[in-house]
Amino acid sequence: MTVHRRARQVGGAVAIVLAVLFSTISSSMSQELSAEMRSVVAEANKEGALKVVWPGTLLGGARGLPIIEQNMNRMFGTNVKLSHTPTGSLIQQGFQLINEAKANAPASTDIYIAVVNVFQTLTQNSVLLPVKWQALLPGRITPELVELDGAALKIATGSYGVTYNSKLVPNPPKTLAGFLDPAFKGKIATNPQGVGFDYLLANDVMGRDKALDYVKQFSPQIGGLIFCTDQNRVASGEFVAMMFDCGPNDAIRMKESGLPVDQVLLRDHMPVTYFYGTIPRNAPHPNAAKVLLAYLMTEEGQRLQWDLWRADLHLLPGSRLAERMQAAAKDGAKPLEVDAKWYSEHPEVDANRADVLKIIRGGR
Amino acid sequence: MPGDQGTMRLVADPPAPLSGGRALSTPSRISLRNWDPWRAGLLVLVIVTSGVIGGNLLFIFWSSVLDGSVGDLGNSYSLANYVEIFSDPFVAQVFLNSTLFAAVTLVVAFAFGIPIAWLATRTDLARKSLLFTLMTVALLIPGFIPAIGWTFLLHPNVGLINSLLESVFGSWAVLSISNVVGMGWVQGLSLAPLAFIMTASAFRAMDPALEEAAAMAGANPLSTFVIVTLRLAWPALLAASIFIFTIGFAAVDAPVIIGWGKRIFTYSTYILTLLNPTSGPPLYGAAAAASAPLVIWALVMCWIYNDMQKRARRYQVISGKGYKPSLVSLGSLRWVATTFIVVFFTLNTVLPVIVLSWAAFLPFLQVPSSTSLAMLSFDNFLTIDWSSVLSALKNTVILMIAVATIATVLSFAFSWIVLRSDIRGRGFFDVFAFLPHVVPTTLFSISTLLIALFVIGPVVPIYGTLWILIIASVIVRISYGSRMTNSAMIQIHRELDEAAQMSGASTGVLILRVLLPLMAPALLFSWLWTALLTCRDLTVVMFLTTASNLTMPYIIWSNFAFGAPGAAAVLALLMLIVTLPLIFAYAKALDRWNLI
Numbered sequence: 001m002t003v004h005r006r007a008r009q010v011g012g013a014v015a016i017v018l019a020v021l022f023s024t025i026s027s028s029m030s031q032e033l034s035a036e037m038r039s040v041v042a043e044a045n046k047e048g049a050l051k052v053v054w055p056g057t058l059l060g061g062a063r064g065l066p067i068i069e070q071n072m073n074r075m076f077g078t079n080v081k082l083s084h085t086p087t088g089s090l091i092q093q094g095f096q097l098i099n100e101a102k103a104n105a106p107a108s109t110d111i112y113i114a115v116v117n118v119f120q121t122l123t124q125n126s127v128l129l130p131v132k133w134q135a136l137l138p139g140r141i142t143p144e145l146v147e148l149d150g151a152a153l154k155i156a157t158g159s160y161g162v163t164y165n166s167k168l169v170p171n172p173p174k175t176l177a178g179f180l181d182p183a184f185k186g187k188i189a190t191n192p193q194g195v196g197f198d199y200l201l202a203n204d205v206m207g208r209d210k211a212l213d214y215v216k217q218f219s220p221q222i223g224g225l226i227f228c229t230d231q232n233r234v235a236s237g238e239f240v241a242m243m244f245d246c247g248p249n250d251a252i253r254m255k256e257s258g259l260p261v262d263q264v265l266l267r268d269h270m271p272v273t274y275f276y277g278t279i280p281r282n283a284p285h286p287n288a289a290k291v292l293l294a295y296l297m298t299e300e301g302q303r304l305q306w307d308l309w310r311a312d313l314h315l316l317p318g319s320r321l322a323e324r325m326q327a328a329a330k331d332g333a334k335p336l337e338v339d340a341k342w343y344s345e346h347p348e349v350d351a352n353r354a355d356v357l358k359i360i361r362g363g364r
Numbered sequence: 365m366p367g368d369q370g371t372m373r374l375v376a377d378p379p380a381p382l383s384g385g386r387a388l389s390t391p392s393r394i395s396l397r398n399w400d401p402w403r404a405g406l407l408v409l410v411i412v413t414s415g416v417i418g419g420n421l422l423f424i425f426w427s428s429v430l431d432g433s434v435g436d437l438g439n440s441y442s443l444a445n446y447v448e449i450f451s452d453p454f455v456a457q458v459f460l461n462s463t464l465f466a467a468v469t470l471v472v473a474f475a476f477g478i479p480i481a482w483l484a485t486r487t488d489l490a491r492k493s494l495l496f497t498l499m500t501v502a503l504l505i506p507g508f509i510p511a512i513g514w515t516f517l518l519h520p521n522v523g524l525i526n527s528l529l530e531s532v533f534g535s536w537a538v539l540s541i542s543n544v545v546g547m548g549w550v551q552g553l554s555l556a557p558l559a560f561i562m563t564a565s566a567f568r569a570m571d572p573a574l575e576e577a578a579a580m581a582g583a584n585p586l587s588t589f590v591i592v593t594l595r596l597a598w599p600a601l602l603a604a605s606i607f608i609f610t611i612g613f614a615a616v617d618a619p620v621i622i623g624w625g626k627r628i629f630t631y632s633t634y635i636l637t638l639l640n641p642t643s644g645p646p647l648y649g650a651a652a653a654a655s656a657p658l659v660i661w662a663l664v665m666c667w668i669y670n671d672m673q674k675r676a677r678r679y680q681v682i683s684g685k686g687y688k689p690s691l692v693s694l695g696s697l698r699w700v701a702t703t704f705i706v707v708f709f710t711l712n713t714v715l716p717v718i719v720l721s722w723a724a725f726l727p728f729l730q731v732p733s734s735t736s737l738a739m740l741s742f743d744n745f746l747t748i749d750w751s752s753v754l755s756a757l758k759n760t761v762i763l764m765i766a767v768a769t770i771a772t773v774l775s776f777a778f779s780w781i782v783l784r785s786d787i788r789g790r791g792f793f794d795v796f797a798f799l800p801h802v803v804p805t806t807l808f809s810i811s812t813l814l815i816a817l818f819v820i821g822p823v824v825p826i827y828g829t830l831w832i833l834i835i836a837s838v839i840v841r842i843s844y845g846s847r848m849t850n851s852a853m854i855q856i857h858r859e860l861d862e863a864a865q866m867s868g869a870s871t872g873v874l875i876l877r878v879l880l881p882l883m884a885p886a887l888l889f890s891w892l893w894t895a896l897l898t899c900r901d902l903t904v905v906m907f908l909t910t911a912s913n914l915t916m917p918y919i920i921w922s923n924f925a926f927g928a929p930g931a932a933a934v935l936a937l938l939m940l941i942v943t944l945p946l947i948f949a950y951a952k953a954l955d956r957w958n959l960i
Contacts, residue, residue, distance in 0.1 A: 198642060
């Protein structure tokens with residue numbers, strides 16, 4: 001009983017110290033805010049709410065949102081209530097946003113986490129709101145982190161590699177050619193969208209002919225098609241590897257849980273893509289959305305991202321993902337940065353993707 | 365008295381002969397010339413619903429010939445989508461796979477569903493209400509769970525049964541679920557309850573006089589079952605076979621988990637790739653064009669079905685005289701029947717529930733091992749956003765009740781107009797009622813979305829509300845409901861209508877006092893199953909859900925599809941636990957009212 005009382009007293013004292021500390025930090029952070037950020041914070045407080053729709057595992061999903069909400073409000077002195085709705089597909093969500101914009105209906109989400117492939121359609125339909133991100137967090141958000149005239153902000157990196165079963169393949173190959181080994185015939189899974197293979201089509205990567213030649217040689221190795229998030233089927237041994245995955249996040253989490261899974265980044269093909277924070281023009285709470293995305297770009301926000309879903313932005317100092325990528329670079333891997341600019345400069349990727357998909361899906 | 369329908373006086377007289385429909389005098393159809401509020405009301409309901417369905421179909425056809433996206437200015441029209449789809453040999457392979465997959469699905473569903481329906485309705489088998497209850501339970505388990513479970517058991521690389529077989533007999537004994545037949549087996553098992561429910565009421569309503577006559581003439585039970593029972597139940601069997609084959613053709617669960625796992629594409633997974641391109645807008649026009657063969661197939665099936673309905677008198681087994689179903693004594697075969705049912709439930713319900721429970725306590729889905737055992741925890745329960753779940757649960761219950769009620773009322777209206785009225789072209793209404801089943805639900809969902817946004821949005825803002833889910837769900841469920849009510853109404857002899865008319869009864873009295881009591885079991889089954897199908901439906905909600913109209917299937921799928929299968933399993937179990945009492949209460953009610 002005494003022990004419990006003592007524990008409560010200690011707990012209470014700690015809570016008071018933390019509250020004082022947080023309010024001090026909060027007030028000092030509020031004072032340091034740029035004029036642009038202060039204005040956005042004021043508007044966000046008027047909005048009072050933020051409704052976000054994204055897949056359940058992104059940013060920790062339902063588990064992560066309360067933490068993000070608490071930390072964001074503390075850091076910026078806002079009082080914004082966050083609510084999260086899980087979605088099933090980013091592509092479908094993008095289409096939903098386009099239709100909502102065309103019909104002048106309010107957007108169903110205040111923030112859309114986008115990937116590079118959907119930008120063309122979104123920008124054609126002027127769905128996204130341009131934001132002066134650098135003015136919100138001067139010095140932290142640099143020009144290289146912002147694309148599409150402020151409509152897209154890089155918030156996390158996705159480095160594509162091969163997720164493999166470390167029990168079945170203790171020493172995975174580190175090149176594209178290595179995975180053509182007959183020992184892998186019919187044992188590798190890939191995704192039905194051909195993610196990762198399509199970038200080989202770029203003229204300055206392999207070009208159409210060499211890329212198709214490689215995919216044809218790789219086709220017999222494909223045992224089946226699974227979603228990017230189905231790495232548990234690699235862990236179970238149904239497939240010895242998944243080439244390509246959509247980033248290392250799940251492989252890292254699984255490995256930490258004790259499952260025989262890891263990711264290898266290939267020396268001769270290491271696409272580096274991004275998760276972009278975007279705000280629809282017709283978002284009901286655009287300023288609260290700006291505050292949240294700005295929070296994710298802070299040092300604390302990046303650390304929290306790593307804690308919540310094992311992702312961060314490798315371009316920012318202190319990135320954990322950058323450490324992995326640097327290790328791969330030391331091993332000879334050359335990153336291929338696939339951002340919105342690269343994508344728009346390589347129309348041959350979209351133009352020839354159907355040929356890659358035909359081979360991957362139908363073995364043709 | 366068990367089986368007594370209560371409202372009719374029953375006197376001995378055989379029902380219409382199997383081949384003798386024309387031997388009886390032609391019945392007088394109920395004429396729409398004599399208007400009364402009931403007739404007018406039913407006709408208005410049918411016309412409005414047909415208009416909504418027709419509008420959606422037109423929209424889908426329009427999008428299939430559109431070059432570009434809906435809502436864009438300056439669109440042109442061409443047959444480019446059709447040319448692109450049907451000039452691709454891969455599509456031919458896809459249709460071949462789908463046909464074989466749907467055929468195996470149908471065979472498996474009938475092999476289990478029909479014998480159990482017969483046992484449940486025509487024999488003295490004990491604990492029938494429990495049987496009915498259990499048949500509905502499996503329907504609440506999301507379709508991808510059995511597919512994962514069977515992969516755990518029979519995958520050539522990691523299947524537990526295969527590991528056992530290989531260790532005992534060697535590699536030659538390994539079975540594989542990873543082929544079209546294996547996919548059909550999994551899908552067929554999950555659809556067996558549907559075959560059961562679509563035929564049970566027909567078996568139940570059947571007059572045993574013809575079976576007894578066959579037995580008196582020396583036919584053995586099997587011959588009697590094949591020659592008499594199945595032929596009398598032909599309308600229900602045809603309706604169920606068309607319905608289940610079509611579901612199999614468009615099913616997603618087994619094809620995504622098992623089919624893709626072996627690079628086998630079916631119609632549904634092909635459509636999925638069209639709607640989820642790696643870049644650019646979803647190819648709705650191409651998806652709409654790809655469904656053209658299904659629409660043609662549906663029209664042929666509708667023609668066959670309508671032709672059968674024209675000869676409906678042959679199957680009218682409930683007459684005003686001598687209708688009293690009796691039960692077949694199973695005797696020593698009771699144990700065989702019980703074993704058959706237990707095997708089915710083990711495969712259909714117990715295994716998936718075990719997989720579901722296993723997955724609920726794991727961070728990642730995996731086969732049982734010492735590593736996975738060490739990872740069991742309650743973490744998945746803590747990562748769920750329970751406020752969203754509560755909201756989704758409430759919406760799902762509202763959706764289930766609303767859709768089941770509206771669809772059942774509309775199905776009755778369609779059946780009455782098609783089978784009991786003399787309105788010209790009434791057969792077309794039945795085509796409208798059936799088409800939503802064969803046109804992919806995905807396309808109906810998208811057309812509803814686009815119509816809600818671009819056509820009626822400014823006037824009737826239903827986008828983002830439960831109403832849009834209710835409307836789309838009613839459209840896609842009306843085929844099932846109308847097959848059930850058609851089958852039930854076909855079996856009711858028109859002499860009952862004539863007797864009521866002769867007694868001066870209005871249409872309202874005829875419906876309320878004669879048809880509804882006689883059709884009560886079919887209507888109740890239809891209601892429950894429409895509710896259950898709505899409860900597990902994913903396609904409609906996937907396209908029409910926003911933050912303000914969340915449903916449980918949507919939350920379960922989004923967790924499963926984006927790396928949280930454990931949370932998906934927890935929620936699926938929750939849905940099962942929440943719905944089970946309702947199903948048991950329903951079974952109790954059926955038992956109490958002698959409706960089984």
